[in-house]
Amino acid sequence: MADKHYLKALLGIIAVLFVFSTAHSASEQFKGKIYSPGILKPVDSKTRLKAGMKAPDFALPSLSGEKISLGQHRGKKNVVISFVPAAWTPVCSDQWPGYNIAKGIFDKNNAILLGISVDNIPTLYAWTKEMGDLWFPVLSDFYPHGAVSKKYGVLRSDGVSERALFVIDKRGIIRYIDVHDINKRPALEDLAKELEKLEK
Amino acid sequence: MRYKILFLLMFVLSVTFFGINITGAEPVPAKGGPFPEITLPVPEKAGEKEYLGLTGNKPFRISQIKADLVILEIFSMYCPYCQKEAPNVNELYQTVSKRAGVKDRIKIIGVGAGNTAFEIDVFRTQYDIRFPLFSDESFSIHKLVGEVRTPHFFVIRINADGSNTIVYSKVGSIEDSKQFLDMIIKESGLK
Numbered sequence: 001m002a003d004k005h006y007l008k009a010l011l012g013i014i015a016v017l018f019v020f021s022t023a024h025s026a027s028e029q030f031k032g033k034i035y036s037p038g039i040l041k042p043v044d045s046k047t048r049l050k051a052g053m054k055a056p057d058f059a060l061p062s063l064s065g066e067k068i069s070l071g072q073h074r075g076k077k078n079v080v081i082s083f084v085p086a087a088w089t090p091v092c093s094d095q096w097p098g099y100n101i102a103k104g105i106f107d108k109n110n111a112i113l114l115g116i117s118v119d120n121i122p123t124l125y126a127w128t129k130e131m132g133d134l135w136f137p138v139l140s141d142f143y144p145h146g147a148v149s150k151k152y153g154v155l156r157s158d159g160v161s162e163r164a165l166f167v168i169d170k171r172g173i174i175r176y177i178d179v180h181d182i183n184k185r186p187a188l189e190d191l192a193k194e195l196e197k198l199e200k
Numbered sequence: 201m202r203y204k205i206l207f208l209l210m211f212v213l214s215v216t217f218f219g220i221n222i223t224g225a226e227p228v229p230a231k232g233g234p235f236p237e238i239t240l241p242v243p244e245k246a247g248e249k250e251y252l253g254l255t256g257n258k259p260f261r262i263s264q265i266k267a268d269l270v271i272l273e274i275f276s277m278y279c280p281y282c283q284k285e286a287p288n289v290n291e292l293y294q295t296v297s298k299r300a301g302v303k304d305r306i307k308i309i310g311v312g313a314g315n316t317a318f319e320i321d322v323f324r325t326q327y328d329i330r331f332p333l334f335s336d337e338s339f340s341i342h343k344l345v346g347e348v349r350t351p352h353f354f355v356i357r358i359n360a361d362g363s364n365t366i367v368y369s370k371v372g373s374i375e376d377s378k379q380f381l382d383m384i385i386k387e388s389g390l391k
């Protein structure tokens with residue numbers, strides 16, 4: 001029995017050592033402000049949503065102070081929802097800034113982007129300020145905690161959301177779901193390809 | 201069971217005390233030392249291939265670039281600092297190409313850490329970048345250069361014997377492009 005505990009402890013130490021081998025590049029922008037949670041369980045939830053289903057509606061406060069709903073875009077715009085797990089963490093901090101210079105890909109496909117995280121507004125404000133001026137709204141799923149993430153089946157057991165992308169067409173139908181390995185950033189071309197398939 | 205534990209213990213201790221590198225990351229190559237041996241694919245664009253003075257289609261090494269100095273930026277299209285720095289690096293490219301006597305001797309390249317070719321293209325188009333950018337999707341080059349934060353600039357002098365020496369290795373902005381150019385020319389002893 002005691003052996004098992006030793007083994008667990010040793011495996012823990014090894015896991016910690018391996019954490020430093022996570023492949024991601026950190027922007028100097030955030031300097032030492034990024035908290036590294038180490039390597040996490042790739043996916044820690046199971047969504048019941050599937051492509052072809054109606055996307056659950058929601059309304060969340062955004063950084064600009066405006067409440068933004070999915071419904072307000074129905075019939076007008078295709079919508080990409082980008083759930084990111086947490087502000088001030090390595091992969092997330094290097095995801096939205098990329099979308100920020102890829103506006104052309106969204107525009108071309110008559111799509112808008114909604115960034116969602118379970119962090120509260122002040123945290124999201126400070127964090128996204130480091131990214132420069134974002135062209136897309138950032139929504140806070142803070143209270144009731146993670147309610148929208150839960151609705152989409154992407155709330156992890158520790159209260160943060162998955163790193164997930166949902167592509168929803170103008171009619172409000174889900175066309176693509178990528179609940180990504182939380183430790184990795186989804187390649188931009190995969191999203192771009194899905195957007196190309198949509199009716200503009 | 202005990203043997204397994206002993207083995208693991210030895211493994212952990214050897215990593216801790218003998219510095220066995222299991223993370224795959226190397227130290228950041230510093231000024232005065234050589235730049236790690238990396239190979240890059242020959243650019244598809246004829247203009248870029250010509251700019252680097254390459255022949256053939258085999259992957260090339262830094263010292264094969266037809267230049268005395270190579271400015272290598274490790275960047276990421278996802279990095280806000282790199283985005284802000286992009287116009288400044290473009291200005292450096294223009295400054296180099298306008299300055300008599302150094303135009304053909306100093307070349308600039310960028311390596312996108314963890315970026316796919318598609319993502320590199322987005323960055324290139326967004327900032328109208330005229331010098332060659334390479335994808336390092338697997339982070340293999342990023343690991344060889346010590347997993348630097350981005351943007352990190354290396355200036356590498358290519359020596360007559362084919363070896364190379366780093367004359368500048370720093371994270372963050374190059375600041376004023378003209379002053380930067382003067383500084384690296386001085387540091388490298390380029391005549």
